[in-house]
Amino acid sequence: MAINFKLILGIIGNIISMCLFASPMPTFWDIIQKRDVQRYSAIPYVCTLLNCMLWVVYRLPDVSLQVLVVTINLSGCLIELIYISIYLAYAPKKTQTKALKLLGAMMVSFILVVVIVLEVVHDKHRRKLIIGVFCAVFSVGMYASPLTVMGMVIRTHSVEFMPFLLSLFNFMNGFVWFGYAFVGHIDIFIMIPNGLGALSGMAQLLLFFIYRNAPPVVAQQLELNESGTPPETLPPSIHIISADCD
Numbered sequence: 001m002a003i004n005f006k007l008i009l010g011i012i013g014n015i016i017s018m019c020l021f022a023s024p025m026p027t028f029w030d031i032i033q034k035r036d037v038q039r040y041s042a043i044p045y046v047c048t049l050l051n052c053m054l055w056v057v058y059r060l061p062d063v064s065l066q067v068l069v070v071t072i073n074l075s076g077c078l079i080e081l082i083y084i085s086i087y088l089a090y091a092p093k094k095t096q097t098k099a100l101k102l103l104g105a106m107m108v109s110f111i112l113v114v115v116i117v118l119e120v121v122h123d124k125h126r127r128k129l130i131i132g133v134f135c136a137v138f139s140v141g142m143y144a145s146p147l148t149v150m151g152m153v154i155r156t157h158s159v160e161f162m163p164f165l166l167s168l169f170n171f172m173n174g175f176v177w178f179g180y181a182f183v184g185h186i187d188i189f190i191m192i193p194n195g196l197g198a199l200s201g202m203a204q205l206l207l208f209f210i211y212r213n214a215p216p217v218v219a220q221q222l223e224l225n226e227s228g229t230p231p232e233t234l235p236p237s238i239h240i241i242s243a244d245c246d
Contacts (some may be wrong), residue, residue, distance in 0.1 A: 006183040012176055013177050016169060017076065018075065020173045021048075023163065027163050031090050039152070041149060042091070046106055051076075052076035053077055054134055056070055113134055117130050135189055140197075146166075146204055150162065153207050162207070167208055169201075171201025171204070173194070173197065177194040178190075
């Protein structure tokens with residue numbers, strides 16, 4: 001019974017994970033139409049890519065095979081690569097350079113971890129432990145990456161650059177996989193990051209409902225605010241306040 005329930009949760013988790021991967025599509029359609037990344041950040045997509053790649057390795061035969069986990073995260077890798085490619089194509093030079101440096105650092109870290117673990121550690125249980133720790137750490141990073149955007153929401157009182165669907169599916173994804181981790185054998189590597197992910201998603205949804213009716217913030221106005229322009233010269237909505245995938 002527990003195994004069947006775990007399978008059901010796993011299937012639901014896969015469906016929600018695909019929705020999570022697809023949720024930024026309106027954002028990237030907006031980027032393509034405007035031919036500009038505006039104030040959107042590449043950090044969540046780079047973190048999600050790394051997270052998916054680590055989970056693929058975690059569930060490979062040389063570590064701990066689970067076909068559904070491998071397939072959903074391979075799909076996630078492909079989708080995130082498409083998003084990052086679009087972001088780089090429309091980002092200004094300075095932003096593009098920063099995103100490429102972050103992506104390069106993530107890829108080098110991933111390759112080093114995988115090569116060292118697979119070549120040096122020969123016991124499967126130890127491999128699972130080491131890769132599982134990395135998966136948990138970077139899953140937390142994936143769920144925490146929207147904190148920069150949440151900070152912008154609090155500073156500007158506008159949710160213009162925090163997509164609702166991404167926040168919703170972050171919450172749902174974390175909640176379902178958190179429950180999945182408790183059925184049968186408890187898997188702390190799934191439980192901890194997804195529990196934190198559910199809390200992060202809940203916080204994002206709370207901010208969305210608090211500031212959902214605020215007028216959109218024009219990027220140039222936000223830049224003036226950050227450069228030190230007195231608040232009274234800006235619209236009333238702008239105030240200075242400090243702020244994938246299993």
